[in-house]
Amino acid sequence: MTQHVFITAGGSGLGLAMAQGFLANGAKVAVTDIDQAMLDAAQSAHPDLICFHCDASDETAMHKVYESLRQSWDRLDVVIANAGIAGPTAAVENVSLDDWKRCLAVNLDGAFLATSLAPLDERSRRRRHDLNVIHGRAVWLSVPVSIRGGKMGDHWFDENLGHGTRPFWHPRQCHLPRRGGRRPHGSRHCQRSRSPRHQRG
Amino acid sequence: MDRVIAKEAEARGISEDDLRQGYADCVSLKRFVTAQDIADMAIFLASPQSKNVSGMAMAVDGHTEQVTL
Numbered sequence: 001m002t003q004h005v006f007i008t009a010g011g012s013g014l015g016l017a018m019a020q021g022f023l024a025n026g027a028k029v030a031v032t033d034i035d036q037a038m039l040d041a042a043q044s045a046h047p048d049l050i051c052f053h054c055d056a057s058d059e060t061a062m063h064k065v066y067e068s069l070r071q072s073w074d075r076l077d078v079v080i081a082n083a084g085i086a087g088p089t090a091a092v093e094n095v096s097l098d099d100w101k102r103c104l105a106v107n108l109d110g111a112f113l114a115t116s117l118a119p120l121d122e123r124s125r126r127r128r129h130d131l132n133v134i135h136g137r138a139v140w141l142s143v144p145v146s147i148r149g150g151k152m153g154d155h156w157f158d159e160n161l162g163h164g165t166r167p168f169w170h171p172r173q174c175h176l177p178r179r180g181g182r183r184p185h186g187s188r189h190c191q192r193s194r195s196p197r198h199q200r201g
Numbered sequence: 202m203d204r205v206i207a208k209e210a211e212a213r214g215i216s217e218d219d220l221r222q223g224y225a226d227c228v229s230l231k232r233f234v235t236a237q238d239i240a241d242m243a244i245f246l247a248s249p250q251s252k253n254v255s256g257m258a259m260a261v262d263g264h265t266e267q268v269t270l
Contacts, residue, residue, distance in 0.1 A: 025244060
């Protein structure tokens with residue numbers, strides 16, 4: 001069965017590489033990108049690629065993209081929320097709030113919109129465990145290059161974006177194992193022991 | 202990734218090659234991940250071969266041993 005794949009920021013880089021991979025496997029692929037020149041180049045190289053010029057963090061624009069997809073496709077099998085920006089590389093005191101908000105808008109709001117607005121028909125909604133959702137490194141920053149994905153379970157989105165937001169506060173430390181291995185449960189370093197759910201009495 | 206490295210090298214006042222080598226030295230396999238490596242993982246996650254994989258963070262990083270700050 002032909003897979004129908006939607007990828008944000010698919011005009012270049014990782015997004016385009018994924019698009020090319022799915023196209024090579026016979027899938028139908030639609031991509032968005034904020035860079036029209038990149039989209040034009042991708043479209044020239046891959047005439048079968050469906051391209052939308054769109055900011056992944058713009059709710060109205062994403063609605064329009066998905067509405068167009070809904071009219072041309074009768075199903076959606078894979079959503080890849082790949083759009084992401086690194087944000088300013090600077091000491092925190094030199095990062096402006098606008099830059100910070102822009103980074104979060106693209107990396108988190110973009111992933112939320114790509115997933116939550118996915119145009120599922122009623123049949124797909126009942127069978128949403130079969131929808132593949134993949135978030136790129138922009139959402140999951142705990143390791144330099146990782147992707148987070150799989151079949152969409154009941155709490156898939158909570159679990160993924162919930163965890164995904166944490167590493168933003170210190171992407172290189174929060175989820176990497178500390179030297180010396182795991183902190184023993186019950187110690188003051190054990191986050192699980194300190195959570196309200198585990199506080200007794 | 203090239204743009205990220207260029208920005209960070211500029212911010213830290215070192216060459217891009219030195220920064221790139223520093224990152225590679227932190228990885229067990231001593232090499233950078235390519236876009237194709239990530240695409241391959243995405244295709245696997247969307248395939249029937251991963252039908253019981255859900256909500257997993259899949260590291261495609263050559264095994265990061267340490268992190269430079």
